[in-house]
Amino acid sequence: MAIDPNWVRKLAAVAALAPSADNSQPWTLRWNGSELAIAFELRHQTHRVFGADSHATLISVGALTDHLQAALARNAMPVNWQWPSDPALGRPYVSVALHDAPANFASPEGALRRHTNRSIYRRDPLPSDVVRELDGYREGSNRAVLVVDRPQKSGLIRLVRLSSEGRFCNQQLHEWLIGSLRFTPEEVARGDGLDVRTLGLPPGGKQFLRLISDWRRLAVLNRLGAYKLLALSDFAALTAAPALVCVVGAADARNVIDAGRLMTRLWTDLNLKGLAVHPYYVVTDQINRLRAGTLAPGFEPKIAAVDEEMHRLLQLQSGETLHMILRVGYPNAEPLRSKRLPLEAVFVDDSQPKTAQAR
Ligand SMILES: Cc1cc2nc3c(=O)[nH]c(=O)nc-3n(C[C@H](O)[C@H](O)[C@H](O)COP(=O)(O)O)c2cc1C
Known part of the structure; x- marks a missing residue:
């Protein structure tokens, strides 16, 4: 059964919360109606420090993949990653076919709660x-x-x-x-x-x-x-x-x-x-x-x-x-959470006519 594009939007929104170097979000999620693909997106036009195949970008792509995996697992969906012969090119890095989604999207708690805390921690040892x-x-x-x-x-x-x-x-x-x-x-x-x-x-x-x-x-x-x-x-x-x-x-x-x-x-x-x-x-x-x-x-x-x-x-x-x-x-305080780009900047739905997406 075809998946509701809004369901995929919600999935992409959870994925987009993934961490990236300096919160650069060097990715686009592209949905074609059956497959969601993660591709490279150059966000710093002037400072090309981390390219498509750079270690920092690949770590960030891994982070995004993990958020997707957690969201799909939360919705009891099978995850079958399709890896291209050279993932380092970022065209795409990886993609996943989606089918049989539940009617309502359930958010994975962990992906919503994960964040960076740069404050000084307590000295108590790890349990x-x-x-x-x-x-x-x-x-x-x-x-x-x-x-x-x-x-x-x-x-x-x-x-x-x-x-x-x-x-x-x-x-x-x-x-x-x-x-x-x-x-x-x-x-x-x-x-x-x-x-x-x-x-x-x-x-x-x-x-x-x-x-x-x-x-x-x-x-x-x-x-x-x-x-x-x-x-x-x-x-x-x-x-x-x-x-x-x-x-x-x-x-x-x-x-x-x-x-x-x-x-x-x-x-x-x-x-x-x-x-x-x-x-x-x-x-x-x-x-x-x-x-x-x-x-x-x-x-x-x-x-x-x-x-x-x-x-x-x-x-x-x-x-x-x-x-x-x-x-x-262990933290002494909850830190301020960093923002993300608007979903439109990172998620492209090719399955919808452009006019429908604009609505
Ligand atoms: C590859 C990579 C490198 C990072 N390097 C640092 C770092 O050296 N210092 C730091 O404070 N945060 C670092 N971060 C954390 C990011 O700045 C942070 O994930 C991003 O700003 C988004 O914030 P969030 O984790 O609170 O969602 C790194 C994250 C990634 C994925």
Whole structure:
């Protein structure tokens, strides 16, 4: 039986709540009446930092896939992903045929509740059942690695700091970040990027961000060591958190998408258990930039050392890489939730005549 297009709209709206790097939402969901396909959409016209095949985009696509999977499971629908021969092209990344939908769409609670919390967490340890269950989180070649032991955690926090130093010296990354920031209510209302109120900034932080938004100014300040201070800004939050959870696995496109699925499933489950989650991507990003030759000048030896140390700390097997670090703990406060683009910007219904869609 043909599926009600409104049912598919509701499904797409849940999928669109998935997390993406700097809330860039680099996707379109296209419905043709029988299949829903996820394709790449370039949203930052000026700062092409994360392309269709970039690791960050593939992780985000995995996140979207996980939201779809959760919504379809909630509605007792079978999920049969169709993978193209080269998913990294994003034309599409993946698609799913839909049939026999129930009359009413049921929303999956987890996808509605999952969010980023950048505040400082309480020090209480993770409950033992959560620790035990982490072992069972797998997707493709990917797995979760729990870091609670103090020397191992300090070692990882040091790698975050060294990688952040590289990030704050990288003009392209800085301009992408500044281009993602939303300061005014009008900017926030666009529904993408990072509302500065969600960043957990200290007093004066917003003004400081404005000050350094011009790369030339930050470049001058960096000569005085500003990048080292900026890289320390996450230190207190990382140190206070009782646990860091890393998603690790193989680096090919399918496995990176699977890593995004695993990350999101884990993140959602933790949120449902009342635990807060804050992803840190900077180590992965700088290591990928080392491989791509797009690091800030002079950072190659430092990031090569970070890569080596990260493999040692997390005891990675050959061929495995770090996809994401999640800071996890009990929150002190509920954070402001980030918005999303209007559904019309991310969902295209080709099954309907254009005039019907406009109504
Ligand atoms: C690939 C990827 C990388 C991310 N990297 C970071 C990061 O380094 N720091 C951070 O604070 N949030 C990071 N995030 C979280 C996003 O900024 C966040 O998911 C997005 O703004 C949407 O907000 P929400 O998770 O509350 O829905 C990342 C998310 C993804 C999917």
